[in-house]
Amino acid sequence: MNNQHFVHIVDDDSDVRDSVQFLVESIDLRGFSYPSADNFFESYENHGPGCVILDLRMPGISGMEALKEMHTHGIYEPVIIMTGHGDVPVAVRSLKLGAFDFLEKPCNDHLLIEKTHKAIQLDMRNRQNRLQKVETEDALRSLSSREQDVLILLVKGNSNKEVARLLSISPKTIERHRANVMRKLGVGSFAELVQMVERSRAI
């Protein structure tokens, strides 16, 4: 991890905001700070893998509301919630709304860094998965409609003969379509093919 990774800090208290930025930059992360959730949504740019550190008590859009609206603004980075002392019920509620984790202020720096790292790792995996999904979808779109029909029936568990009968074409032709699909999707075995289709559905 290095300064190719980004931490977005949203806190209305400029002192706290700057101090968190100062801290994360000490471990070679890039910090961006925002004084409010509105400002964050307006000026967010997807620089690369990272996470969000969000203060809950803020004027304007509260931290809780901002948490709900992240995805509508195209922000997928995991969110670490910062709460004041003793706001445990609020923290629990934020987790239910999809926050990655929460920290109590003032927080232990090891904990902050550890959680930040974990969040960034998760973001990297998420990004990887999103990328794969896009690639798979592109590859699936490159198949002819006949090839797509064959693929769907095969993945459902039908044998070559059954597919041939269902589509009223010869098993030989099925054989050829199957080979083309595997080549286009870049998989070496039928098992790999099934996995790939399943994954693209899952994402």
Added chain:
Amino acid sequence: MQNTDSLHENTNPDSVQQLRGEIVRLNRNQARLVQIMDSLPGLVGYVDLQLIIVYANKLIESWYQRPRSDLIGMQLRTLFTDEHYGIVEELLKRVLNGEEINEERKIQYPDGHARIVHLNYIPDQIDDTIQGYFFLVRDVTKRRKAENALQVANLELDRRVIKATTELEFRNQQLQKENQARQKSEERYRIVSELMSDLIYVYQVDPDNRMQTIWYTGRLSKEFTPQIQDRHYRLWRPIIHPDDNGLLDERLERLLSNKTSIDEFRVIDSQGSTRWIRVFGRPIYCSKEQRVVQIMVAAQDITETKNAEAAVDQQRSRLTAALESMSDGFLLFDQSGSLVEFNDKILQLFPKVADKMTKGTKFEALVEASVKAGEIKAAKSNPQAWVTDRLTDYPSESGAREVELTDGRWVLATDRPTRDGGVVSIRTDITSRKRAEEQRRHQEAELAQVLRRASMGEMASALAHELSQPLAVIVNYSNGLLRRLERETLNRNDIQKALDSIRNAGQRAKDIVKHVGDFVRRGQPVVKNESLESMVNEVSDLLHGALIRNHIRYKVLLPTEKPCVLVNRIEITQVLFNLLRNAIDAVVQSATLDATIILQAYSEQGIGVTVSVSDNGPGVADNLTNCLFEPYITSKDSGLGMGLSISRTIVEGHGGRLWLDQNSVKGSCFKFFLPVLNNE
């Protein structure tokens, strides 16, 4: 005059002196008893069959706001208000039917006090005939209010009245014994009486027992004397009281059988009044004839003496009955400090020195005996010092002392000087009252402790919240510096920036702590004249950070005349803090746009100050408005729910009130009112 001489031979002047002394002593006893009665903390007296007050002690003057001379002889129907009469009417009927009354009623008295009184009426009954009743009316209002201990006291009183009644019976028996003893000394008395007799006459007795007056001298009194003529026989017969007819027959029989007879009987005089006559008859026996030949008679009008004696006896027994009915113990000391009267209750109160309670004992000796017997708890460590101290306020016109006994009982002691230089001491068992007081004090202290702890908790929570911001800043910069040091990526600009920020955050934390310190530390829980403005400023400063950080518009509108209120500053600032804190939480939690909080005060000259704290947040949910001020009710995500409960307790403790203004259009508006106000 041989016969007259023989009478004079037996006279004894010393006995006259003795009799007079006896009467003087009786009168003095009566005066003392009246004094005791007047010193008693209850209404005591006697009412006759026509419901006319015959006697009452001095307290009646203050309860009825009239001189006693007006009240004695007054009909109860006239004295009592309709309402008062209505309350006791049934009781009066019952007591005059011979029933003893022992009841409690609430009665409004002319001195403006509505008292809960214990009414104790004891019928005065002689031979199945009701003469009237004794009353003992005690103000039990305070005791009633104090606690359930009253029940115990009532039971005790019942027991006491029964005991007092048996005591009375015992005293009556004693009186009878005394009378018998007096009759035994009749011989001596007779001689005295003969000397004092006004009418002396001699009968001659014929062999057939016929009699005639052969000699007489003097008359009974200016007002009355029987018509005596020569040779008159049986001069009392025509005027004898019908009930005493038999007495005369027996007397005659005795005399004729040569026995001396001394008799007292009633006659009806020419005005129709009853008079008491004492006659001494002495037969003269003739041994030759073997019969009584003459009877010498000395007669005396003893109506006045008899009446006076009866009055004193009656008065005394009435007073004794009333005193013995008291649930308090009493002691009476004369001018020389010697004990002259006491009741049975005092012996029960101080059982260990009961044997020392004898007439003639000095108060000092009783105190010392009591201390020596280990009855007095406070005297355990230094008995002599306690005795000395005890005697400093003895007697005292107004003082009362509460004394704890070693067995756990409490006694209230009053020692009032009497007009003639004696002292009346009254001892009341106040154990149950004391226990109740102690328990209440304990509960109050506990409650105060709980409230204090709860409000300190709220304060601590607020403090922690305020401090978490600058502390986070300090910790983050420090860790950032340390990590740069480790990685050797530290540069001068970083150091400059981090240290600047750390210093600022430290300063901020220091300010917060200072405010809280001022807030908590100051003073004892004393009530002083405080400026409303300075209290508002103090709380505003404390919450300044929260207001700014949350971008809340905060307006303070105070009266220009700068009102002062007589309050406990810490408590009222706590109330202001709680209300403002709630308002801030309300607008922050709901992320209200253009959040505004207004603190406003109005003062009404001579009446009080009303302070309102309003916000434009979501307001109080309908389901909370009713129970808002109860403990543990909160609409916050975190919080104890004690703030409003404590605040209301505090405000009510200042005689004011705290409420939610239901009229506010938007948001919530809390108001509190503090009475009594002066201007700066």
